[in-house]
Amino acid sequence: MGDTVIVVGAGLAGIQVSHQLADLGLRVHLVEKEATVGGLSAHLGKVFPTDDCALCLDACEELFSGHHRRCQYRSLLGTQKKLSLHTLTEVRSIKHEGDKFSVSLKTTPRYVLLDRCVVCLECINVCDVEVPDELNLGRVLRRAVYRPIPQGVPLAPIIDMNSCTKCSKCVDVCKVDAIDLEQKCKTRTIKADAVVLATGVEESSPSVLPGYAYGHCEDVLTQRELGRLLDSAGPSNGKALTASGRQVGSVTMILCAGSRDLNAVEYCSRACCTYSLKHAIMLREQGVDVTICYMDLRVPTHSQSFLERARESDVTFVRGKPDHVVVREGSPVTIVEDTESQKRLEIESDLVVLASPLVPHAAEREVFNSFLDKYGFAARHNALKGIYACGTSTGANDIPGSVAEANSVALEVYMALKGGA
Amino acid sequence: MKKLFLCTCNGTLNKLLDFTRIGKEAKAIYDVVEVADNLCLEEGLAELEKGLSGDDRLVIGACSSQIIGVPMKQRIKNDLVAFVPLREQVGWVHLEEGESATNKAIVLLSDAAVQLDYMESQAEFTENMVGRVLVIGGGIAGLKAASDLHRLGVEVTLLEPFKLDKHHYLQTSVFMSDADTLRSEIQEIQKTILDVERIRGEIREVRGQLGSYEVTINGAKDGSMTQEFGAIIIASGNQQSLPSSAKKMRYGKSERVVTLDSLISNSKKKRAKDRSTILVAVDFDAPMSSVEGSHLLRTTRDLAARGNTIIVVYSDIQTEDENLYREARDSGVIFIRGRVTRIKENDKGLSCRIENTLESMQRDVIADRVAIPRLIGPTIETTQIAEKLGVECDDSGFIRTRYSKMKPVQTSRRGIFVAGGAKMPMSLSDAMASAQNAVLEAFKIVRSPLVRSGWIPVIDDEECDVCKACLDACPNDALRLMDDRIVHIPAHCEFCGICVSACPTRAIEFQSHSKESWFARFEAIAATHKRLEGKKPFSLVFACSECANASIDQAGFVGKQYGTGSYVIQFPCAGMVSPIEILKGLVVGANRVIVAHCPPGGCHHQTGDHLSELVVSLTRDMLREIGQNPDRVRATYMMAAMPDKMQKEVPVRG
């Protein structure tokens, strides 16, 4: 048996499985479609259950012996011998050949050369083009050459060709010749002995639930968007502001906004209750009133303290799933029947925040179709031997669950390739 | 020779910082000063390599050591190197203050020069690991762990409880999955461990540390035996017990009040007559885990399918499988939110009063039976095992893991892991995954020798009172008592320096970070600051090399500006800081000393966050007592997710 593994998706699960496999001596190619690694974690700021950075990961042992929990920028991901990181890269096809897989990859240009860029940021300073930064709710501007996330790995900027005018100012200012505006797509094929899907999830767009006024009212957000506002490196330096820039005084959260719903997403997204509580606590610290409308509070054992803290900090809990959100004088009003008092409530607030379902990324790509169930999730081991999955690509989950699953899949892959299975 | 290599970072840093002045100042303290434009690129590294000879001591003034450190060390052989992060911690955070920023750079470079004077080479230490792993079984995860280790070719001993009958694993795991899956899984694994050494008994004593735990076991048959293990996996499972509310539900007083599990047990006697009304009273105050929830749903679904009327009175239903919830409802289970407050027995059955949480609404339900779901808790054995092994438990008696987000099986002691239900209630698939996690960690330990390199603490036997404070404080079992002396075992050391601050007589000094070195560095900083900035106040920030330093780097990455009179000094861990360094900082003239550590519970060395808070509060007390302002000393946590922390601690003006 050979020892080459392709891991698709460099979220926390993909990184974890890659580091473990590389430490065990296997050859790993980590393929990420975005310009930087981290997946969801790169957007989250602080996370439960430890109330510290989402960007934290177990770095490889080759470079850091002993305790090696490190920030992504300190992990030197991809510089160790056994691990190659391919960003802006997608899997085009997976062909089964004997007991190997022939995986074809396509890399789109970054226009900034990773082996040349020293991350001086001068190109960003000289770029004249300014466009809304989609990652930060469009509330701040970014340049055409930009860093999607300041501490995102690789640290080098990327050029957004849709807005770039090819004025070449950045090329001129970059004395190390790290910019190539004519860079082309590259394809390559790798023969692998195993493929691990770690393609993760994303928040589904709430516009499929028209009742909640998302898209009609700018002050109806998703939890991920609220998370950006509350991140101290985010668009408002951690302050909860309305779309018009006013300090928020009250927030209503709607849990299961599309999850556990036969008309939308049938399953429970598992992490949303707890991250909603996390955000509620952060809002209370800013003096914001918070009401949470919920069906069941599903808080894993390791994070019960978040529920206690939310209760202690006087978050109001309403048991009931809101029917709809109406917009009155520009502000969202949540209509909900409290199933305990059986009263119909109309809750006015500055912001309404929806816990949108977490839906699988893999479902968007045809190449993975044959490995997915009806929801678009993959099994930990596929019926086809040699195809594995971990993290949220196997079902919505939180970070501890995703990381633990990544470790166990690493062991399975190792045993399958190196004996023991 | 002492050499300084500065980098302009593609010709950008020299726009803000006056490199000519920096170079001139540096020439007074360094033998050689070189300036490059791209030290981290191939051509820069090659240039650097050319300019060095083997015994040079070197300061790199460039980007964060976190970024340039490893590539640099892979390239050059010199091991006496200090880094000054001129980019992240000067250039990018003092954009408006070119002159002061230049001064700050000079101060930091003078500090680095002194640092080199005290720097020693790092030695490498190796220790062989015992190849055998002990799995303390009793739960299904233990079977899985033993099986996987065996298949990996690792020698393994599976220790099982004295009382272990044929049905043990099935009975203790009923709540984990549906019975058929569970049964077949157990049968499968049992087949794979036929060759594994299995003994019945209990742990009497454990000595040693990671790589060579010496375990004495009281066996059932052959008395006691002692054996060495490289790693230990605790997989002693959990147990079900009645909630404290059971009594109030008349459990034990009325025959009609039973446990939920007894209703599905196969014994005819206990089994409820079909078509009866069963009220399931979930303990309102105990948080339900999703395993307990799923088990509740499976059971009530099956009971309802047999034609019973099932009413579940509950607070929140947890489950990892939404379909179970639907199936239960579809088969007729009625869910009522609230708590059962009173049960009265009459000839018709049990009259149960249900109150919803708002207390305003009540209703009475007549039931033939009241069923109480049992709760999952740790076994007494688990708590005892933890005590013998010296690992921490949480408040309810489950084994505590080191860092809940990312270290799923690591206990508070290195080389000891927890798998399955001994950590918390787990579903079958989670328990299996957790066993695999533990196997992976144990495997990585026993398969190769432990190799560490770093600066180590050195113990002065003359000064040492053998009070054992350091030994208790060391999070890694790297200090031991041998022949009435404290002995340091470097291969186990994580180089945190916690032992240094723990020692009441300062009999321990860290290589390269001795008291003298700190004093000399602070004095250099203060003197240079005074020369360049006159009376302008300054702060010293004692930052741990992990989260706190990362937060300060991140301030640079996102451009959070802060005041220039702020000198960051990296400590391996904030737990190394003692009142001596803090007071010295004040004595040399710092206006404030800030000790920055990892977020609560997030210390990479387990206890440094907590210890540094203690040290600071002690120092503040001392200051108060001598009539000084205690607010000149502060402890705080910092992390990469809070790049604004430096800004809050060191405002731009002030």
Ligand SMILES: Cc1cc2nc3c(=O)[nH]c(=O)nc-3n(C[C@H](O)[C@H](O)[C@H](O)COP(=O)(O)OP(=O)(O)OC[C@H]3O[C@@H](n4cnc5c(N)ncnc54)[C@H](O)[C@@H]3O)c2cc1C
């Ligand atoms: C708003 C919000 C808050 C949260 N807060 C918390 C919290 O506080 N604590 C907690 O524990 N969890 C939290 N979570 C959940 C947590 O984010 C996830 O459990 C975790 O990030 C999942 O990691 P992952 O690696 O499985 O997936 P992801 O992070 O989604 O990573 C998947 C990666 O795969 C890449 N990818 C996808 N498709 C392809 C493809 N075709 N080719 C190549 N690459 C691909 C993606 O770009 C991405 O980088 C939160 C989630 C959300 C939405």
Ligand code: SF4
């Ligand atoms: S591309 Fe060039 S100018 Fe831009 S950050 Fe990289 S090195 Fe600097």
Ligand code: SF4
């Ligand atoms: S985790 Fe909570 S909010 Fe999310 S779908 Fe499940 S029950 Fe709803």
Ligand code: SF4
């Ligand atoms: S430096 Fe840390 S790990 Fe090493 S002996 Fe001291 S306390 Fe223990």
Ligand code: SF4
């Ligand atoms: S190591 Fe880095 S990412 Fe991890 S908690 Fe510390 S600062 Fe955050």
